[in-house]
Amino acid sequence: MWEEVLGSCNGLVLAKDVDDKVFITNPTTREVMEVPFSPFALPEHESFVMYGFGYNSCTEDYQVITISFWDTDNEHNPDCTDMYVCSYSLRENSWRKMSDSPYDHAVGHLTSGILVNEKLHWLTSVMPGYSSTIAAFSLVNEEFSEIELPSSINNDNAVFNELVVVGGKLGVFGTRLGNDLWVMEEYGVGASWIKVSIHGVEIDPVKPICSIEGSDRDIVLGDEDGIVVYNIDDRRCRNVRIEGGPNGFSIGGTYVESLESAKCIIRA
Incomplete structure (x- = not known):
């Protein structure tokens, strides 16, 4: 386990x-x-x-x-x-x-x-x-x-927020930011941070998990009870039901299926 x-x-x-x-x-x-x-x-x-x-x-x-x-x-x-x-x-x-x-x-x-x-x-x-x-x-x-952190983030307590990956891009998120999500559009370029304000989401605390494949306007948000999809443009979220899924979730990050074998990589 x-x-x-x-x-x-x-x-x-x-x-x-x-x-x-x-x-x-x-x-x-x-x-x-x-x-x-x-x-x-x-x-x-x-x-x-x-x-x-x-x-x-x-x-x-x-x-x-x-x-x-x-x-x-x-x-x-x-x-x-x-x-x-x-x-x-x-x-x-x-x-x-x-x-x-x-x-x-x-x-x-x-x-x-x-x-x-x-x-x-x-x-x-x-x-x-x-x-x-x-x-x-x-x-x-x-x-x-x-x-470089986004310039508007309080540098003294930024360490108490959380790093996430959204659509393959680095993000900063946390309740200390008012549930705003900062995404680095161009990796390593401090000026490329953009703020995504998340409003009207009832789950708390909420955490960005990933973006919908093929879209950078829909972000999957989750907590221990479930997940929702939040649209950046409409500022609305819709509930998502996972068939056969558990009643509760442990939100840690994203996972992509593959047939990769760790044992086959080890040199004989």
């Missing part, structure tokens, strides 16, 4: 069970492969960890990225503030440690990285002033860069 979904890419899902074991699974084929325990992992009860999962087209490899950091309230390690970055290669079936993250990922939520343009994104803070920014980790060159 999966306790948490940590990421999804090309039909493969990174998930964690109730025993905190991590797996790569294909829900379509029902193939499941356990990710080996990282030799660089910090002690479980003295630290925190956040995940990212994506595909590197240059190496034709899937990677699991972890950012670990000490619990500074823990009496054993009160002064350790480094953010340890490690990478698991599915093709090599092994872990390696990389350069530490220069950002403070401890502020905000322990959310998984949002995958756009072969980069994993987190809302983070820049030390020492703790101003908010979007940290983007490239799976290709394995380096961090910054994505």
Whole structure:
């Protein structure tokens, strides 16, 4: 039984069970492969960890990225503030440690990285002033860069909002924004952020999940009880019923079916 979904890419899902074991699974084929325990992992009860999962087209490899950091309230390690970055290669079936993250990922939520343009994104803070920014980790060159936030977002508490992917584009959403959704139309260009105001939606809290295929005017919104489709132009939403679907939902992100096999990628 999966306790948490940590990421999804090309039909493969990174998930964690109730025993905190991590797996790569294909829900379509029902193939499941356990990710080996990282030799660089910090002690479980003295630290925190956040995940990212994506595909590197240059190496034709899937990677699991972890950012670990000490619990500074823990009496054993009160002064350790480094953010340890490690990478698991599915093709090599092994872990390696990389350069530490220069950002403070401890502020905000322990959310998984949002995958756009072969980069994993987190809302983070820049030390020492703790101003908010979007940290983007490239799976290709394995380096961090910054994505400029929309200029009208309060930079001090932007880290407490949420990153989403809508129609393959990076988005910022949250109740602190009045349920407004900001979408980056051209990746990496700060001036290309546009605001989508969401009005008249009764579900609360609401979260953008994806856009309707072939349309950038219909956005699927969801919460734990169900989903609705919101039209940007009409500012109206319509209920969606999923035949044979569950009564409740755990909204984590989008998934696209495929026959991709994690076990076939591992080198013999």
